Amino acid sequence: MALTATPARRRIAMGVLLVLAVAGGVIRELAPSPSVLRDLGTLMLVLWLPAVGNFVGYLKGKLPRAAPPPLRFAAGLAFSPHLEVDLERVPLPPDFAATLENDQLGTLLVGRRGFSVRFETPLRAWLQEGEATSMLELLLPESARGHLEAGTAFHLLADAQAVAKGVVRRWV
Known part of the structure; x- marks a missing residue:
């Protein structure tokens, strides 16, 4: 025992x-x-x-524990861009855009670090007719600032699928 x-x-x-x-x-x-x-x-x-x-x-x-960081964007909060990025779509499985649960959210993957982002427009629309340059809002911009400098290459994930690769143009 x-x-x-x-x-x-x-x-x-x-x-x-x-x-x-x-x-x-x-x-x-x-x-x-x-x-x-x-x-x-x-x-x-x-x-x-x-x-x-x-x-x-x-x-x-x-000792009191610190409040955990937010995991989601606040509902109804207006879009305020943090990054201007150049994106290039990658080949996707057929009908992938239709399976997206929340089609404004994504994850920027830089090396082994991931940063939650959201688009101003639905991700489905971007996947169909996407512009090369997009604006993104970061969930925690203060934690990403040192890792997402201008010229940093990254991958964009939607759910667990890589949908684009890109480069940071500038902070807004």
């Missing part, structure tokens, strides 16, 4: 370790200087280190 770590058991373990450390300090103080008993006291005195680590973990759990 596995032993489950609960807050009560952690407090008991911390108390035991601290009691053993205090006992080690007393033994070390009372034992003659070069002796095995003094070395044993020193060893027991070191047991306060895991207790301190446990206490630091407890305090870390009590």
Whole structure:
């Protein structure tokens, strides 16, 4: 049967370790200087280190967590462009545009980083008659600024499908 770590058991373990450390300090103080008993006291005195680590973990759990970043654009929010990009469509499976769930959203993929974006017009329309230059709005522009400089090449994904490749022209 596995032993489950609960807050009560952690407090008991911390108390035991601290009691053993205090006992080690007393033994070390009372034992003659070069002796095995003094070395044993020193060893027991070191047991306060895991207790301190446990206490630091407890305090870390009590700190308030930061709010998670948004995962979607706010509903009804007006389009405000951040990037001007040059896009070139890539070959797509037949009828792919009809299968898009939310056809204004996409992901800019730069290396191993992805940035959520949206088009001003529906992505379906762009896939059929797309302009070479488009404006995009980033969900978190402050996190993308260092990665999407002018001239940066990227891939545009819709759902999990690559639909275009492109280059950043400029920040608006």
